[in-house]
Amino acid sequence: FEQPTALVVTAATESSVTLEWRAPDMGVLPSGYRLRYLDVTANQVLVVDDIPHRGSFSRVQSYTVGAMKNGFRYEFQVFARAGTGQYGINENPPLVVTPIAPPDNLAVTTVSATSVFVKWDPPIPSPGGISPLNYEVHYQNLDVTGSPSVPSAPIPFGLSAAEVPGLVSGALFSLCLFARAPTGVLVPALGFCATARPIAQPRKLRIVDLSYTTLSLQWDPAAEGASATQYRVVAINQGSGARSEQMVSHVRETPHNLTLANMSYASVYRLQVFAVVDGYSEETGSNQVVVSPTGRATTTRLCYFDRTQANIQWEAPVSSLPAPSRFRISIRPSGCATYSWQPCSFDRFSQDVMLQGASTSTQAFLVNGLAQGRAVEFRVHSYNDATGLFDPVGTPPLVVVPRGGRAEFALRLPAQGAAGSHAEVAPAADDGERERLRPESVTVEAWVKLAVPTVPGVQGVAGNAYSYSLQAGTSLGAGHFGYGLFCTADAGGAGAMFSCGMHVGTRTDPSGARSLVDLCPQLGFESGVYCGGQPGYTTSHRVESPVNIAPNTWVHVGGSYDAGTGILLLVVNGALADESLVTYIDPATNETLPKPIAYSGLGAAYPMSTVYPWHRTDWTIGSMLIGIAAPTVEKAPRAYLTADVDEVRVWSSGRTLEDIRDHGYFDTVAPGTAHLLGYWPFDDPAFFHSCADDTRVGRDASVIELAGGAGLGRIPAILSGSAILVLSSAPLDRPAAFSADTPADGTQMIVHLGDSVHITAAAIDPNPSDRALLRLELPGEVHSHPTGATYSDIVAQGAFFSWSPLARDAGKAVSLCFSLTNLVDNPLRSDFVLAPLALRTCVTLHVPLCKYRTVQGDTFRTIAARFRTTWRALFLVNPEVTHPDDLSAGMVIRIGSLFALDRNSSVQTLVDTVRASWSAVANNNNALLYRLWTDQYLLRAPGSAAAEHPLTSLDAGQGVYDISFSTLDQLHNYSGAEVCLVAQLNSNCI
Numbered sequence: 001f002e003q004p005t006a007l008v009v010t011a012a013t014e015s016s017v018t019l020e021w022r023a024p025d026m027g028v029l030p031s032g033y034r035l036r037y038l039d040v041t042a043n044q045v046l047v048v049d050d051i052p053h054r055g056s057f058s059r060v061q062s063y064t065v066g067a068m069k070n071g072f073r074y075e076f077q078v079f080a081r082a083g084t085g086q087y088g089i090n091e092n093p094p095l096v097v098t099p100i101a102p103p104d105n106l107a108v109t110t111v112s113a114t115s116v117f118v119k120w121d122p123p124i125p126s127p128g129g130i131s132p133l134n135y136e137v138h139y140q141n142l143d144v145t146g147s148p149s150v151p152s153a154p155i156p157f158g159l160s161a162a163e164v165p166g167l168v169s170g171a172l173f174s175l176c177l178f179a180r181a182p183t184g185v186l187v188p189a190l191g192f193c194a195t196a197r198p199i200a201q202p203r204k205l206r207i208v209d210l211s212y213t214t215l216s217l218q219w220d221p222a223a224e225g226a227s228a229t230q231y232r233v234v235a236i237n238q239g240s241g242a243r244s245e246q247m248v249s250h251v252r253e254t255p256h257n258l259t260l261a262n263m264s265y266a267s268v269y270r271l272q273v274f275a276v277v278d279g280y281s282e283e284t285g286s287n288q289v290v291v292s293p294t295g296r297a298t299t300t301r302l303c304y305f306d307r308t309q310a311n312i313q314w315e316a317p318v319s320s321l322p323a324p325s326r327f328r329i330s331i332r333p334s335g336c337a338t339y340s341w342q343p344c345s346f347d348r349f350s351q352d353v354m355l356q357g358a359s360t361s362t363q364a365f366l367v368n369g370l371a372q373g374r375a376v377e378f379r380v381h382s383y384n385d386a387t388g389l390f391d392p393v394g395t396p397p398l399v400v401v402p403r404g405g406r407a408e409f410a411l412r413l414p415a416q417g418a419a420g421s422h423a424e425v426a427p428a429a430d431d432g433e434r435e436r437l438r439p440e441s442v443t444v445e446a447w448v449k450l451a452v453p454t455v456p457g458v459q460g461v462a463g464n465a466y467s468y469s470l471q472a473g474t475s476l477g478a479g480h481f482g483y484g485l486f487c488t489a490d491a492g493g494a495g496a497m498f499s500c501g502m503h504v505g506t507r508t509d510p511s512g513a514r515s516l517v518d519l520c521p522q523l524g525f526e527s528g529v530y531c532g533g534q535p536g537y538t539t540s541h542r543v544e545s546p547v548n549i550a551p552n553t554w555v556h557v558g559g560s561y562d563a564g565t566g567i568l569l570l571v572v573n574g575a576l577a578d579e580s581l582v583t584y585i586d587p588a589t590n591e592t593l594p595k596p597i598a599y600s601g602l603g604a605a606y607p608m609s610t611v612y613p614w615h616r617t618d619w620t621i622g623s624m625l626i627g628i629a630a631p632t633v634e635k636a637p638r639a640y641l642t643a644d645v646d647e648v649r650v651w652s653s654g655r656t657l658e659d660i661r662d663h664g665y666f667d668t669v670a671p672g673t674a675h676l677l678g679y680w681p682f683d684d685p686a687f688f689h690s691c692a693d694d695t696r697v698g699r700d701a702s703v704i705e706l707a708g709g710a711g712l713g714r715i716p717a718i719l720s721g722s723a724i725l726v727l728s729s730a731p732l733d734r735p736a737a738f739s740a741d742t743p744a745d746g747t748q749m750i751v752h753l754g755d756s757v758h759i760t761a762a763a764i765d766p767n768p769s770d771r772a773l774l775r776l777e778l779p780g781e782v783h784s785h786p787t788g789a790t791y792s793d794i795v796a797q798g799a800f801f802s803w804s805p806l807a808r809d810a811g812k813a814v815s816l817c818f819s820l821t822n823l824v825d826n827p828l829r830s831d832f833v834l835a836p837l838a839l840r841t842c843v844t845l846h847v848p849l850c851k852y853r854t855v856q857g858d859t860f861r862t863i864a865a866r867f868r869t870t871w872r873a874l875f876l877v878n879p880e881v882t883h884p885d886d887l888s889a890g891m892v893i894r895i896g897s898l899f900a901l902d903r904n905s906s907v908q909t910l911v912d913t914v915r916a917s918w919s920a921v922a923n924n925n926n927a928l929l930y931r932l933w934t935d936q937y938l939l940r941a942p943g944s945a946a947a948e949h950p951l952t953s954l955d956a957g958q959g960v961y962d963i964s965f966s967t968l969d970q971l972h973n974y975s976g977a978e979v980c981l982v983a984q985l986n987s988n989c990i
Contacts, residue, residue, distance in 0.1 A: 071130030502559025562654025566594030
């Protein structure tokens with residue numbers, strides 16, 4: 001009758017096994033079973049009878065056999081018993097079993113596109129117990145009916161984790177762990193088999209934005225294998241343990257984004273993303289991110305930089321919550337990673353920067369220890385005081401290139417509609433300084449790059465003018481004070497062009513013969529009482545260029561008024577654009593005299609009313625407004641500049657056309673220059689903020705934001721508002737320099753025989769009108785000349801040097817010098833040429849004696865042929881090479897031995913050392929012999945202490961030296977010199 005089938009081991013211990021088998025499918029239903037097993041080692045047969053049958057046909061039966069010997073081999077068979085009590089014959093082969101302690105708790109730790117990673121608990125050892133030889137993981141594709149169970153490669157016993165590779169991505173697999181006993185028998189692990197579906201996991205989870213209540217996440221889909229249909233985003237509050245989940249649909253090949261709202265500022269969250277396919281979620285997931293919601297700092301800007309430092313500013317987060325108590329600055333090489341969340345070599349953080357002042361105050365920090373000429377990125381990270389974590393995103397990157405000399409910035413004034421940004425020069429505190437900014441004669445200069453205007457109209461550039469008229473220049477009225485540069489757009493939008501000009505306000509009748517009192521009501525003022533002061537009109541005088549200045553182009557504008565001559569002139573790009581004579585006739589003397597500039601508050605009539613507040617006038621008294629002018633008498637609105645501005649200079653003299661033309665191109669003015677009232681280069685690092693007056697009188701220009709009609713208070717001298725500093729592209733005469741790739745002066749380099757060295761130097765000259773010449777200077781001495789080098793010795797902006805040292809170059813110290821000559825032309829005056837600037841940087845290349853760097857394909861035999869020796873000789877002097885075939889590219893090996901010369905050294909001692917000719921010795925010591933010959937040191941001949949003979953007949957091409965002496969006594973600074981001794985082919989040392 002039918003017998004049981006499918007006998008297997010389902011569990012095992014050190015002394016027992018649990019067996020399972022399947023009852024017959026048909027025929028006679030067994031009443032019980034006999035289990036017969038053979039102890040192979042003892043050749044003893046044991047029988048267990050009367051094992052009861054449970055259930056009906058095809059039911060799985062189970063039985064545990066105990067009292068077995070650990071590590072021994074057993075063979076089991078099971079027989080069915082009929083109702084008559086007879087046992088049938090089972091012809092199936094016996095099952096081989098070995099009791100050993102099995103592993104336990106198989107679990108999946110992670111999955112990839114085609115792999116599953118599992119771990120388990122190894123067997124618990126016991127005294128005298130037998131350990132498995134190794135493990136196997138058997139895996140079966142459950143999505144394919146009838147798929148076989150496939151064993152993995154053997155896993156060493158000492159491991160407790162492994163990867164199961166080569167799986168079908170997206171398919172569901174069962175994974176069962178087995179231990180292999182010393183007898184070769186596989187024993188199943190305790191517990192259950194695991195299941196897993198290889199899925200390509202989401203990658204690179206990161207935070208891309210955050211606020212006090214939100215977290216914006218981003219992650220990348222899998223790079224290969226079965227993609228998820230959805231992603232499960234899990235956020236766990238680490239304080240309360242609360243867990244929230246959201247599902248996001250998969251979008252192939254693009255980063256995925258999700259913003260989590262209603263997050264708590266006072267909580268720390270652990271975030272992770274899991275892939276989901278057809279409802280099955282892999283349990284490994286992406287990397288975890290721990291973060292707290294917090295506000296991000298804003299408006300990072302560069303205040304100044306120097307050779308190894310940079311000063312940056314930013315604004316604290318705006319929120320009803322308390323401002324962060326501190327910040328950190330992340331510093332990394334620019335371009336080392338595409339995104340801030342990507343790891344980057346040399347990434348570092350500053351110390352904690354404590355909050356400075358109120359939460360609305362501009363924050364600043366000086367970063368030190370930067371590399372000159374290397375671009376770096378700065379990000380400011382805010383602190384969450386409730387959780388102690390910094391925000392991981394930071395501000396957008398601010399890229400800075402620290403370099404020596406003046407930091408070359410310009411002030412950028414962006415358009416702001418009805419209101420605008422400008423830079424204020426704080427008014428002086430006493431009458432003396434107030435009077436200093438009211439010169440009788442004045443010159444104002446600036447470099448300006450005007451933006452495309454949105455509307456036509458006037459834009460003020462620089463000056464302390466209160467107002468000036470757009471009407472006829474002879475227009476009479478109150479309120480024309482001070483001086484200033486301006487530009488006027490003829491239209492808005494593309495195609496618009498500008499004219500620029502200079503305004504001065506004067507008293508119309510400096511003699512005082514006429515009164516303004518009757519004019520006040522006509523001007524709309526409440527009462528003539530507000531006209532106040534002494535009688536007199538004020539008039540606007542202007543000089544203006546043609547409408548031919550294009551936007552987005554740097555232009556140098558200089559306006560000058562000479563109170564001694566009355567000449568008002570305008571110079572644009574070094575050429576006279578307009579000129580006018582500002583005079584009046586003195587009724588008392590009938591003389592024609594220059595008009596003095598009228599300054600508000602000096603006794604001249606000026607408007608004061610509740611409609612046009614007088615404090616605006618007071619605010620401008622004794623100060624300089626950069627970027628502001630008032631275009632009309634009637635309403636005197638602010639006229640904002642939308643442009644980049646650089647090199648603003650104010651003089652207490654009426655400078656001539658030649659003065660303005662010849663010096664406007666210079667990128668700096670000495671603080672003590674005669675008649676210099678104010679100088680704002682926007683880039684003087686000595687003040688630690690960029691708008692300092694470089695005349696050193698303590699006035700500072702600060703960028704402020706004006707809202708229409710808002711009162712103006714005093715502000716600290718620090719950048720704020722929407723105006724920013726940008727690297728200037730104004731065509732100033734900035735010094736030429738070597739590029740960052742050019743080796744620094746004093747660089748020392750080791751170049752072995754076998755190496756190739758390539759050095760380039762380039763000139764950087766930001767001035768297109770200048771001429772830069774770069775020259776490579778090679779050493780003229782034979783003993784330090786690079787044999788066979790290729791190079792360019794003089795080019796316009798770059799030079800190169802390439803060299804592969806030959807054997808005769810060993811011992812040389814080759815000095816290369818790059819010299820940069822800069823011929824400076826002034827584009828504002830073609831006949832004006834400055835003296836040439838010369839810069840120099842030198843590099844020394846050292847070629848060590850007796851050493852060679854291997855290249856691809858080198859063997860001891862090929863190297864020996866190159867130096868006329870044998871591979872055995874080379875092998876002997878390189879004991880660290882354990883086998884002649886162990887050479888690899890890039891190794892530095894010895895080609896001989898170094899021998900120190902002394903007064904007892906002779907040609908014969910050197911030759912005897914290596915059993916070689918003198919010419920063979922000389923071939924590897926050219927540098928020393930050339931020095932002896934070039935310096936004409938004399939060497940004593942043998943047997944004649946008084947006679948001395950020089951080295952003679954050096955043939956550099958052949959490397960052969962005919963020397964008329966035999967004793968090589970070293971003299972002077974050659975005492976102790978070394979020579980390289982290479983065993984030759986005819987040597988007895990081989």
